[in-house]
Amino acid sequence: MREANIMSADDIRRAITRIAHEIVENNRGTGDLVFVGMLTRGAPLARRIAAAIREFEGVELPVGTLDIGLYRDDLTRRGPSVNIQPSDLPDIAGRRVVLCDDVLYTGRTVRAALDALTDYGRPHRIQLAVLVDRGHRELPIRADFVGKNIPTSRSDDVQVRLSETDGEDYVRVAALEEAGVMP
Numbered sequence: 001m002r003e004a005n006i007m008s009a010d011d012i013r014r015a016i017t018r019i020a021h022e023i024v025e026n027n028r029g030t031g032d033l034v035f036v037g038m039l040t041r042g043a044p045l046a047r048r049i050a051a052a053i054r055e056f057e058g059v060e061l062p063v064g065t066l067d068i069g070l071y072r073d074d075l076t077r078r079g080p081s082v083n084i085q086p087s088d089l090p091d092i093a094g095r096r097v098v099l100c101d102d103v104l105y106t107g108r109t110v111r112a113a114l115d116a117l118t119d120y121g122r123p124h125r126i127q128l129a130v131l132v133d134r135g136h137r138e139l140p141i142r143a144d145f146v147g148k149n150i151p152t153s154r155s156d157d158v159q160v161r162l163s164e165t166d167g168e169d170y171v172r173v174a175a176l177e178e179a180g181v182m183p
Contacts, residue, residue, distance in 0.1 A: 006150055007171035012131065012162075015147030016045070019129055020052035022145050023098055032124065034095045035063040038113055039085055041102035042066075044164035045131055049100060064089035066099075071112035093121035098145075102160040104130040107139035132171055134158050 007015070024030060030053060037046030043065045050061045069084040099113055110128060117126065129145040134152045150173060152158060157174040161167075 002175040004173050004175075005170060006132075006173055007148060009163075009169035012147070012169045012171065015131060016048050017052050019145045019147055020049045021056070023049065023127070023129065024053060024057060026127075026144070027096060030057055030059045030061060032095045033061050033098060034090055034092055034123075035061060035098050035100060036066050036089060036092070036113075036117065037063065037100045038109065039065055039067045039087075040165055041160055041162050042100045044162050045102060045129070046098070046100035047164075049098070049129065062090035064092075066113060066116055068109065068112040068116050071116045073108060073112065087116070087120075089120050091121065092117065092123045094124050096125045096127065097123040098127050098129050100129045102131050102162070103158050104128070104133045104141070104143050104146075105136055105158075107137045107141035110141045111139055131160060132158060 027033060035046040035050045037043030046063050050063045054060055064087070066087045066089065067085045069082050097117065099110070099117070101109065104110065114126065117123065127144040130143045131147040133143055133146045133149045136152070136154055148171070150158065152173060155176050157176050159172045159174060161170050163169050
């Protein structure tokens with residue numbers, strides 16, 4: 001298996017700072033913004049983006065977490081090992097929600113998150129922020145804010161690690177097909 005380091009901790013920090021600035025610029029300020037991070041690694045990203053905005057705008061923005069486990073379209077294939085965690089969302093009705101996740105791939109996780117969000121209320125607008133967009137969409141979904149676009153093959157394994165969940169920050173791509181391993 002061949003691995004390539006794509007983003008270091010500093011690269012991740014810079015990408016989050018850039019995304020934070022783009023969100024404020026795109027929304028013409030911070031009024032009515034709410035951040036929602038998809039569990040597991042989208043949640044710390046949402047908190048980091050909100051913290052970056054707090055640094056340069058001086059505004060504390062609400063941040064929530066969303067578990068989409070029961071909304072996935074592959075739930076029956078995953079079997080009984082699905083670990084559902086409670087979602088913790090601020091009021092999203094009529095607000096501009098920035099949905100955060102670590103990797104955008106097929107779009108199916110985002111579709112599940114959109115279904116879950118609408119069960120909590122009807123936002124004015126939902127925008128998507130991701131640290132990595134690796135392509136290979138199966139659904140017509142695109143991110144509004146992207147830390148890094150990484151061209152990958154379908155067999156590659158994109159590994160995002162964040163200190164809050166994994167003890168360190170990096171993004172790595174493991175080329176599995178060379179080792180004869182297919183995900």
